[in-house]
Structures are given as C-alpha cells and as structure tokens.
Amino acid sequence: MHLSTPSPAGRPAPRTNLLRWPVLRRLARAPRGRLLLQIPLLLWALLVLYDGFTGPQVAPENIATVSVWLHYRGIVVLVLLLFGNLFCMACPFALPRSLAHRLSLRGWRWPRRLRNKWVAIGAFALLLLLYEWLDLWASPWLTAWVTVAYFVAAFALEALFEESAFCKYVCPLGSFNFLSSTISPMQITVQDSDICRTCPGKECVNGSAAVPGCGTLLFPPQLTSNMDCVFCLDCARACPYENVALVPRSPLAELSDPGAWPLRWDLGLLALVFAFAALSNAFGMAPPFYDLLERLGAMPIGLRLVLIFGALNLLLPAATGLGVAALSRAISGSRELLRHNFGRYAPTALPLAFAIWLAHYGFHFATGALALIPVMHAFLQDHGLALAGRPDWTMSAILPFSWLLPLQVIATLLGLAGSLYALDRRAGRTAAPPSRTALLPWAILWLLLAFAAIAIFSLPMEMRGTRFMD
C-alpha cells in the first residue's frame, strides 16, 4: 500500500508516550508480545468450550454461561472505560491472521463494496437477536457453539482475506469494542509526524518481511479515532523508527472533533444502532417486554422477536436519526447534505450509549461477579481436585443491591452530559457553526434516550446467569 504525505501535518509531539515506558516498550517490540495476552484468553475460550459441552447444563453452574455473560461483558466495559480496547488486543479469535502471515498466505482483498460498516450493523443486530431468541445466556451448550462459530468465522475470513476483514467489517464484539473505545482514554498516534513524512516504507501499515503492518489498514500518522484499532501494536512493532506512540487523551476528545470520523451513513447509523440496542437489550429483561411478547401471541416466537428487535435495533434508529437530521438541517437553514448532518452528530450518541451499556452490564457484574467462585469450586471437584468443603452457591453480589439503581442513574446522566458536550463541541468546531437551536433535535433525542434508560433500569430486572434466576 502506498500512502501520501501524512496529515494532519505538524501535529505536536505527544508529551506522554506509554510505549516509552520500559515494560510496554518491550511488549510493543517483542515479536510475540501480543501472544502473551492472547494465550490466557485462548485458554479461557477452551475452558468455555469444554465446560459448555460437557459440564452441567444449568446456566449459574457452568463456566461458559457465567464467565461469558457475567464476567466477560462486565469486565470488558470497565476496561474500555479505564484503558481502551484491550480485549481486541488479547482476542484469541485473531490468532488465525498471525498463523496465515507465518505461513505466508496472501489472501484476497475484501470486496470494495463491503468496505464499510453495513455488514457489521447486520451482524451486531443478528447477534443481539440470537441472544434473545436462543436464550444464549441460559444455555452453556449454545454458548459453547457460539464460541465455536466465532473461531470458524474468524479463521475463514482471516485466512481468505488479506486485511483483518473479520475484525474490521464483521465481528459484532469488535464493533462493540470499537464504538466503546471512541471514549477510551488512550489512542495510537505518532511521536514525530516529520519522521513519517520522509519515511520511505510506511512499515506501520505496509509491514515488513518480519512483521505484519496494521491488519485493519490504519495509518498511525493520520489516526484521529480509535475506530477499527484493535490495539495489537503491530504498527509499533513494524515501525523501524520506534515512532508509533500510545498516548493518553481526554475521553471526549474524539467525539468532540467533527473531523475525527468521515461523514458516512454507515458510521452514523452504527453509532445509533449501538445506542438503541443498549436500551432494547436492557428492555428485553424487563416485564413490559414479556407483556409485549404476549400481546403478539398469535405469531411464532421467532417472528415476534424479529419484529420487536428489528424495529428497536434497526428501524427505529434509522428512522429517528434521519428525521432528527432533517429537522436539524431545516432549523439551521443549512444547505449541507443530510448525510453530513447525520454523520457529524449521530456519533455524539456514543458517550450516552456506552453509559447505558455500562450501567446494564455493570448491574449483572455487580450482582453476580462472585458466582464464578462456587462454579470453579464445583468444576475442580468434579475433575478430581480434593478441595475442602462444598461450593457456596450463595456467593454472588459484590455490591449491595440498593446501590445499583443510583449508580445506574449516575452513569446514565454522566453519559448524557458527555453526549450533550460532544454535540455542542462538534457543532462549534465545524467550518460554519450552526445555531444552538439546530442542535435541539439531537439534544432532545439524547435526553429521551437517557430518560428511557432510567425508566427501564427502574423496572424489576431478570437476574440472568446467577442463582437468583432459578
């Protein structure tokens, strides 16, 4: 791949570069540095498969269901909030790409028409639908099969295509992590953009004989976003000048910058789907959802779920987003393309959307984190380890139940404040800033989403993956 002079030109050198810290520097330079993180997750995935297929088929007693639906989701949102996309960095599903590179397999390019987020939007909505339809959270066996499907899909796409097509264009977990990491406090950039300007090989993206370049085809000197960055540090390994930097940043810096993302329909819609799905996923565990299912009682269950989640996760975000963008453009009297309004402001949903996911997954983690102790206790005893005592199946919560709703409300309100701030900053930093009134439709939409989230959190929630669900 050949790239022109990096931009933005003359970007000031970052004051803090975490890749200059001795331990991280060694990790970033070590040829198998990423493997150190992938192996523990690979072992965990194998344990999920083993216990999912052979262990007790009772969700709160199986490593597959408890660790995937309680721990993975709870920990991943906390890590995204505090550090960044470390799960993608350690993702065991990405191992096939490394294998293909070692075997010198050169795949095809991913079809040009699919180099966008439309497939990712469909895959994300499909996974959420299957989660409800198949009650994945309640079935160790199906959870194990989903893990197998992930390995097969990742291997097939990574082996067939040159770039990391699965991560960038398909993976629903990757989409979740990419979107969430846009408010993470760390980002890849370069130490000195002048070095990049005269760099002949651009190894960070092109790779070298020994090290692959960026699998998702990002070019560090031009990065303005964490979107599509799997934090693999291949760019840092490949750069002959040690010029790649990992820098701290304000969590709202990216979403406050109107130039951080291209103004595209698919990217804006992905952000809105992520926001509406945060609500629908929580709604799917509350009593009004079951009332709605009953009211549609004449139809098969699959069709009812397709109708409900198709409407909530795809139709509603698309229709609302388009309507709000049209209204905002009309109020401002601007002649800009509708796509520009949509693409510029829809991503400002992300702080609120992430806060709703955090509040939801944090709820399950807080009510069930200790459940893994008796599960592991029983697993080890079943496999011949003479541990003293019997598993204490009452172990579960790490926070008092009465704290949870206030914490969820606080998280949602902070997310709302972040979205409103990003909206205002994005508008203020465009070439022709619109009037504040033009932002009202978007601000009202974020307010309504936050209100809906708090209303849903105030309902009694189904306790999934813990013994409370029995």
Ligand code: SF4
């Ligand atoms: S390989 Fe290094 S110096 Fe060259 S363009 Fe990439 S980051 Fe810059």
Ligand code: SF4
């Ligand atoms: S820019 Fe590319 S190579 Fe560098 S950490 Fe991100 S995904 Fe990996």
